[in-house]
Amino acid sequence: MPANPDIEYMVRGPESFGMAVREFRLREGLTQSELAKRANIHRTYLSLLETGTTTEALKNLMRVLSVLDLEIVIGPKQPKQ
Numbered sequence: 283m284p285a286n287p288d289i290e291y292m293v294r295g296p297e298s299f300g301m302a303v304r305e306f307r308l309r310e311g312l313t314q315s316e317l318a319k320r321a322n323i324h325r326t327y328l329s330l331l332e333t334g335t336t337t338e339a340l341k342n343l344m345r346v347l348s349v350l351d352l353e354i355v356i357g358p359k360q361p362k363q
Contacts, residue, residue, distance in 0.1 A: 290357035297334035302356040
Protein backbone atom coordinates (compact mmCIF):
# COMPACT_ATOMS: atom_id res chain seq x y z
CA MET A 283 0.00 0.00 0.00
CA PRO A 284 1.61 3.31 -1.01
CA ALA A 285 2.06 5.69 1.87
CA ASN A 286 0.43 9.08 1.63
CA PRO A 287 1.93 11.19 4.43
CA ASP A 288 -0.69 13.91 3.89
CA ILE A 289 -3.69 11.80 4.88
CA GLU A 290 -5.44 12.70 8.12
CA TYR A 291 -8.52 11.29 9.80
CA MET A 292 -11.09 13.41 11.59
CA VAL A 293 -12.19 11.43 14.65
CA ARG A 294 -15.80 12.02 15.56
CA GLY A 295 -16.54 8.69 17.20
CA PRO A 296 -15.28 5.18 17.86
CA GLU A 297 -15.77 4.08 14.24
CA SER A 298 -13.59 6.81 12.72
CA PHE A 299 -10.99 6.28 15.45
CA GLY A 300 -10.86 2.58 14.60
CA MET A 301 -10.60 3.26 10.88
CA ALA A 302 -7.64 5.58 11.47
CA VAL A 303 -5.82 3.09 13.69
CA ARG A 304 -6.33 0.31 11.15
CA GLU A 305 -5.22 2.47 8.21
CA PHE A 306 -2.00 3.57 9.88
CA ARG A 307 -1.28 0.05 11.18
CA LEU A 308 -1.58 -1.30 7.65
CA ARG A 309 0.63 1.50 6.30
CA GLU A 310 3.32 0.38 8.72
CA GLY A 311 2.90 -3.19 7.50
CA LEU A 312 1.99 -4.44 10.97
CA THR A 313 -0.40 -7.19 11.91
CA GLN A 314 -2.77 -6.65 14.80
CA SER A 315 -0.62 -9.00 16.87
CA GLU A 316 2.56 -7.05 16.12
CA LEU A 317 1.01 -3.68 16.95
CA ALA A 318 -0.65 -5.03 20.09
CA LYS A 319 2.66 -6.44 21.30
CA ARG A 320 4.47 -3.13 20.64
CA ALA A 321 1.71 -1.19 22.40
CA ASN A 322 1.59 -3.68 25.27
CA ILE A 323 -2.13 -4.35 24.84
CA HIS A 324 -4.06 -7.53 24.03
CA ARG A 325 -4.71 -8.21 20.35
CA THR A 326 -8.43 -8.66 20.94
CA TYR A 327 -8.61 -5.18 22.52
CA LEU A 328 -6.89 -3.71 19.45
CA SER A 329 -9.37 -5.58 17.25
CA LEU A 330 -12.27 -4.06 19.20
CA LEU A 331 -10.81 -0.57 18.76
CA GLU A 332 -10.32 -1.08 15.03
CA THR A 333 -13.90 -2.24 14.52
CA GLY A 334 -15.28 0.79 16.33
CA THR A 335 -16.45 -1.04 19.42
CA THR A 336 -17.00 1.56 22.08
CA THR A 337 -14.95 1.14 25.21
CA GLU A 338 -15.96 3.08 28.29
CA ALA A 339 -12.81 5.21 28.12
CA LEU A 340 -13.33 6.04 24.45
CA LYS A 341 -17.01 6.79 25.03
CA ASN A 342 -16.11 9.21 27.83
CA LEU A 343 -13.41 10.87 25.75
CA MET A 344 -15.82 11.44 22.87
CA ARG A 345 -18.41 12.86 25.27
CA VAL A 346 -15.92 15.36 26.73
CA LEU A 347 -14.77 16.43 23.26
CA SER A 348 -18.37 16.85 22.12
CA VAL A 349 -19.30 19.06 25.07
CA LEU A 350 -16.24 21.24 24.42
CA ASP A 351 -16.96 21.28 20.65
CA LEU A 352 -13.54 19.75 19.93
CA GLU A 353 -12.35 17.06 17.55
CA ILE A 354 -9.30 14.87 17.15
CA VAL A 355 -7.29 14.78 13.94
CA ILE A 356 -5.07 11.72 13.46
CA GLY A 357 -2.18 11.93 11.06
CA PRO A 358 1.53 11.17 10.89
CA LYS A 359 3.76 12.98 13.34
CA GLN A 360 5.43 16.05 11.97
CA PRO A 361 9.23 15.92 11.80
CA LYS A 362 10.96 17.56 14.74
CA GLN A 363 12.53 20.88 13.86
